[in-house]
Amino acid sequence: MNLQFSKHTLSNGLNVIVKENHHAQSVVVRGYLHGGANWDTADTAGTAAFATGVMRRGTKNRTFTEINETVESVAATVYVNAGRHMVGFGGKSLAEDFSLLVELMTDNLLCPTFPEQEIEKLRGQIITDLQELDDDPRGLARRHFRELLYGPNHPYGRPVDGTLATMPGLNRQHLLDFYRRLHPRDGAIVVVGDVQADAVCDTLEAALGGWQPAHTPVNSDLPPLQPLTTAVRKNHPMPSKSQTDLVLGSLGPVRTAPDFYAAYVGDTILGQLGLGGRIGQSVRDEHGLAYYARSSLQGGLGPGPWLVYAGVNPGVVEQAVDLILAEITRFRQAPVTAEELADAKAYLTGILPLQMETNEGVAWILLESHIYQLGDDYIARYPDLINNVTAEAVLAAAQKYLNDEIFALAVAGPNNQSERSQ
Amino acid sequence: MTSSDVINYTLPNGLQVLLKPIHTAPVVSNWIWYRVGGRNEQPGKTGISHWVEHMMFKGTPTFPKGRIMLEVNRNGGVLNGFTSQDYTAYFEILPADRLELALRIESDRMANSVIDANEVTSERTVIISEREGNENNPEWALHEEVMATAFRVHPYGHMVIGWKDDLHNITRDDLHQHYKMYYGPHNAVLVIAGDIDVDATQTRIEELFGPIPAGPPPPHFNIKEPAQQSERRVVVRNPAATAYFHAAYHGCAGADEDMFPLLVLESVLSGSNIGGGTPTHRSARLYKALVETEIAAYAGAHFHAGIDPSPIHFIGTVRSGRTLAEFEAALKAEIARLVDEPVSEAELAKVRKQTRAQFAYTIERVSSQAQWLGFLEMMGDWRLFDTFTDRLAAVTAQDVQRVAQKYLQPTNRTVGWFEPQAQE
Numbered sequence: 001m002n003l004q005f006s007k008h009t010l011s012n013g014l015n016v017i018v019k020e021n022h023h024a025q026s027v028v029v030r031g032y033l034h035g036g037a038n039w040d041t042a043d044t045a046g047t048a049a050f051a052t053g054v055m056r057r058g059t060k061n062r063t064f065t066e067i068n069e070t071v072e073s074v075a076a077t078v079y080v081n082a083g084r085h086m087v088g089f090g091g092k093s094l095a096e097d098f099s100l101l102v103e104l105m106t107d108n109l110l111c112p113t114f115p116e117q118e119i120e121k122l123r124g125q126i127i128t129d130l131q132e133l134d135d136d137p138r139g140l141a142r143r144h145f146r147e148l149l150y151g152p153n154h155p156y157g158r159p160v161d162g163t164l165a166t167m168p169g170l171n172r173q174h175l176l177d178f179y180r181r182l183h184p185r186d187g188a189i190v191v192v193g194d195v196q197a198d199a200v201c202d203t204l205e206a207a208l209g210g211w212q213p214a215h216t217p218v219n220s221d222l223p224p225l226q227p228l229t230t231a232v233r234k235n236h237p238m239p240s241k242s243q244t245d246l247v248l249g250s251l252g253p254v255r256t257a258p259d260f261y262a263a264y265v266g267d268t269i270l271g272q273l274g275l276g277g278r279i280g281q282s283v284r285d286e287h288g289l290a291y292y293a294r295s296s297l298q299g300g301l302g303p304g305p306w307l308v309y310a311g312v313n314p315g316v317v318e319q320a321v322d323l324i325l326a327e328i329t330r331f332r333q334a335p336v337t338a339e340e341l342a343d344a345k346a347y348l349t350g351i352l353p354l355q356m357e358t359n360e361g362v363a364w365i366l367l368e369s370h371i372y373q374l375g376d377d378y379i380a381r382y383p384d385l386i387n388n389v390t391a392e393a394v395l396a397a398a399q400k401y402l403n404d405e406i407f408a409l410a411v412a413g414p415n416n417q418s419e420r421s422q
Numbered sequence: 423m424t425s426s427d428v429i430n431y432t433l434p435n436g437l438q439v440l441l442k443p444i445h446t447a448p449v450v451s452n453w454i455w456y457r458v459g460g461r462n463e464q465p466g467k468t469g470i471s472h473w474v475e476h477m478m479f480k481g482t483p484t485f486p487k488g489r490i491m492l493e494v495n496r497n498g499g500v501l502n503g504f505t506s507q508d509y510t511a512y513f514e515i516l517p518a519d520r521l522e523l524a525l526r527i528e529s530d531r532m533a534n535s536v537i538d539a540n541e542v543t544s545e546r547t548v549i550i551s552e553r554e555g556n557e558n559n560p561e562w563a564l565h566e567e568v569m570a571t572a573f574r575v576h577p578y579g580h581m582v583i584g585w586k587d588d589l590h591n592i593t594r595d596d597l598h599q600h601y602k603m604y605y606g607p608h609n610a611v612l613v614i615a616g617d618i619d620v621d622a623t624q625t626r627i628e629e630l631f632g633p634i635p636a637g638p639p640p641p642h643f644n645i646k647e648p649a650q651q652s653e654r655r656v657v658v659r660n661p662a663a664t665a666y667f668h669a670a671y672h673g674c675a676g677a678d679e680d681m682f683p684l685l686v687l688e689s690v691l692s693g694s695n696i697g698g699g700t701p702t703h704r705s706a707r708l709y710k711a712l713v714e715t716e717i718a719a720y721a722g723a724h725f726h727a728g729i730d731p732s733p734i735h736f737i738g739t740v741r742s743g744r745t746l747a748e749f750e751a752a753l754k755a756e757i758a759r760l761v762d763e764p765v766s767e768a769e770l771a772k773v774r775k776q777t778r779a780q781f782a783y784t785i786e787r788v789s790s791q792a793q794w795l796g797f798l799e800m801m802g803d804w805r806l807f808d809t810f811t812d813r814l815a816a817v818t819a820q821d822v823q824r825v826a827q828k829y830l831q832p833t834n835r836t837v838g839w840f841e842p843q844a845q846e
Contacts, residue, residue: 023447023786024446025782026782040689055514075698075700075779075783077701093700121716136559140553168616183770240662243555243557273496274492284548291555292555347496349498350499352498360786413558
C-alpha cells in the first residue's frame with residue numbers, strides 16, 4: 001500500500017501536507033506547533049492546556065459565543081489543545097466550508113485576546129474536571145503512575161491539565177507568555193479530504209504565511225530522566241469505590257528508537273491481541289479477575305511509558321499484580337513463539353487499510369510520519385518495518401525496557417493495603 | 423446512499439440480509455443483529471443478554487475459546503459486540519478479501535456457542551468487575567437510580583449490565599436457555615457494507631447461514647409502562663467531590679411520529695448528536711444557560727429512542743461552588759421556554775445543517791453505514807436511512823413546541839440528584 005500526497009512549505013516555515021480524497025464530503029485538518037506542557041514548571045503545571053483552551057475563547061474578530069455559533073452552524077469543529085511537546089490545532093468540516101474552517105483556525109492561532117472573563121470561566125471548568133478526577137480511580141492510578149515513573153521534577157511526571165494546587169495561581173500573563181513563545185517554524189499542517197491540493201496551499205499561505213513572529217523558536221529539549229532503581233508503589237485508598245484500578249510499568253522506547261518496532265510488535269503480543277494478549281489471557285480469561293487488563297506502549301518524542309493497566313475487584317489486587325509480573329517475567333525470559341509473532345505481524349500490517357479508511361485516520365498517519373520524520377515512503381515501508389522484527393528482537397526489547405523487579409505501580413481504589421515498596 | 427443501493431432479502435429460515443456494496447476503500451464491515459436486549463429480561467435475570475454476548479466470544483467446537491478474536495486479529499481485522507436495551511450486535515471490520523472469516527464466525531456462533539459451565543464461572547467475576555467499574559462513576563450510579571425510579575414496570579428500568587445480585591445468581595442453564603431462545607436466523611439481521619462482490623457474498627451467506635434451522639418464535643413482548651402520574655425524585659449520596667444532575671422525562675418510541683420533533687428538540691437544547699466527531703453543543707441553549715452562566719461544567723439533553731417509549735435525558739455536572747438547586751432552576755427555565763415559545767427559524771436551520779453534515783461524516787466509514795442500517799432495522803425499518811435527514815428537516819417550530827408541551831411536563835419527569843459527601 002502506498003499513499004500519494006503533496007508537500008509544501010509556507011513562507012513562514014510551516015509545512016503543509018495535503019491528501020486529496022474525493023470519496024468523502026468532509027475535510028480534516030490536523031496541525032501542530034512545537035510547545036506544550038513541557039514548558040510548564042511544577043508551579044505552573046496546566047499552563048499550556050489552559051492557554052490553548054483560552055485561545056479558542058475570544059479573538060480580535062469574534063467572541064467565544066460568536067466562534068461557537070459560526071463553527072457549529074456548519075457542524076464544523078475547530079480546536080486548539082496542548083500535549084506535552086506540541087500544541088495541536090485543526091478542525092473538520094464539510095469540504096464546502098473549508099475556507100471558513102481555515103479562517104476560524106487562523107483567527108484562533110493569530111488573534112487570540114485572552115479575555116479575563118473567559119479565563120475565569122474556563123478555570124472553573126478545569127477545576128471541576130480536576131475534582132472529578134480526584135474521584136476517579138482509573139484517572140488517579142494513571143496520574144500516580146506518571147509521578148512515580150518520572151518523578152515530580154520532570155515534566156513527564158506532571159499532569160498536562162494541571163492540578164488543584166496550580167490552577168488557582170495561573171493568571172492571564174502566564175497564558176500570554178506561553179502563547180508568545182509559539183512559533184510556526186517546523187510545525188506542520190495536514191489537510192485530508194475533498195479538496196484540491198493547490199488551492200489548499202494557496203489558502204493556507206494567504207491565511208498563515210504572514211505569521212512570522214520575531215522571536216527565535218524555543219528549544220524544548222527535555223531535562224534528563226532519572227530511571228527507577230527499585231520497584232516503587234503508590235496506593236490511593238478510595239473506600240467508597242467498587243473497583244480498584246492499577247497501572248504497572250516502566251520507561252519505553254522513544255518513537256524513533258531503532259527497537260521501537262520490536263517493542264511495538266512485542267506489546268501487541270503482551271497485551272493487545274484478542275482480549276488483551278498474554279496479560280488479558282491470564283488476568284481476564286483464565287482467572288476472571290478483570291473486565292479489562294491490557295498493555296500499552298506510548299512511544300513519543302521522549303520516552304513514554306510501557307505499561308500494563310487493569311481494573312479489578314479490590315480483593316484480588318495482589319493476585320492481579322502477581323499475574324501481571326509473572327507475564328512480564330515470562331516475556332523477558334523466553335522469545336515469543338513463532339505463532340505469536342506471526343499473529344502480531346499479520347494484525348499490525350493487515351489493519352492498515354482499516355486505519356486509513358477515514359480522513360482522520362489518513363491525517364493522523366501523515367502527521368505521525370512528519371513529526372517523527374519517518375519518511376515520505378513510510379506507509380509503503382511499514383509492512384517491512386513490522387515483518388522484519390524477529391523473536392530475538394522482541395526479547396531484547398522486553399529485557400531492555402520491561403522489568404519485573406524495577407517498575408512503578410500505582411493502585412487506586414477501596415481496601416488497599418498500606419503503602420509499601422516492593 | 424439510497425435504498426436502491428441496498429440489497430434486502432430474507433432466507434427461508436427467516437434471516438434478513440442487507441447488503442450495501444461500497445468500493446471506496448478495500449474494507450468490509452459485517453454485522454449481525456439479534457432482537458434481544460435488556461428489554462427482554464425477567465426480574466431476577468437482569469443482565470443475562472449482556473452476559474450471553476460475553477459468552478459468544480468463548481467459543482464453539484469450530485472456533486475454540488480465544489480463537490474468534492485471534493482469528494480476526496491475525497487477518498488484520500477488529501471485532502466486538504455490544505448489548506443495548508433493545509438489541510445485541512456483533513461486528514467485524516476486515517480487509518475486504520477476508521469477509522469469509524466473518525461469515526464463518528457469525529454463522530457458527532449463531533447456533534453452536536458452547537456456553538461451558540467453567541467459562542460461565544470465570545466470566546461471572548469478569549462481568550461483576552465490569553459492573554463495579556461502572557459503579558465507580560457517580561454519574562452512572564445516578565443514571566441507574568433515575569432509570570429504576572422512572573420505570574416501575576418496563577424492563578428499561580434496569581441497566582443493561584443488570585443488578586449485581588442477579589449477576590451472582592444467573593446460572594449456566596439460564597444463559598444457555600436465553601441463547602437458544604433468542605439466537606437464530608428467525609430473530610436476526612445480517613448487514614454487510616463495503617467492498618464486496620454481491621453475487622459471491624450472497625452465495626456464501628446461503629451456504630453458511632441457510633442450513634441453520636429457524637427456532638421457535640421468541641416470547642411475545644407486551645409490557646407497557648403505565649403513564650407517570652406525578653413527579654418522582656431520587657437523591658444519591660456518596661463520597662465524591664462533584665454534584666451531578668439527571669432528569670428523565672418519558673418520551674416516545676423510535677417508530678413514533680414524534681421521534682423527529684424530539685430529536686430536533688434535543689438538538690436545539692444541546693446540539694445535533696448523530697455522530698461524526700464534531701460536537702455542536704456550545705452554541706445550543708443549555709450550554710448558554712448553564713455553562714456560560716457558570717452554573718455547570720457540563721449540561722446536555724439526550725434522546726435515544728428505543729423500540730418502546732424511551733426517556734429524554736437531561737444531565738449535568740454542577741460547577742464547583744454552585745448548587746444542584748441552581749442547576750435545576752436554570753434547566754426548568756429552559757424547558758419552560760421550549761414549552762411556551764416556538765424555537766426560531768435560525769435554530770431550525772442550524773439543526774438541519776448540523777444533521778446533514780454529521781450524517782455525511784458518519785457514513786464515511788463502511789462500518790458506520792452498516793451500523794446505521796442495522797440500528798434502523800432494529801427500530802423498525804432500515805429504509806429510514808434514505809429519508810432520515812429529510813424527515814428531520816421537515817420538522818417545524820410548531821412540531822417542536824407540540825412535543826415539548828406533550829412530554830416535558832413536571833408530572834412526567836423523574837429528577838435525580840447526586841449529592842457528594844465528604845470522603846471517609
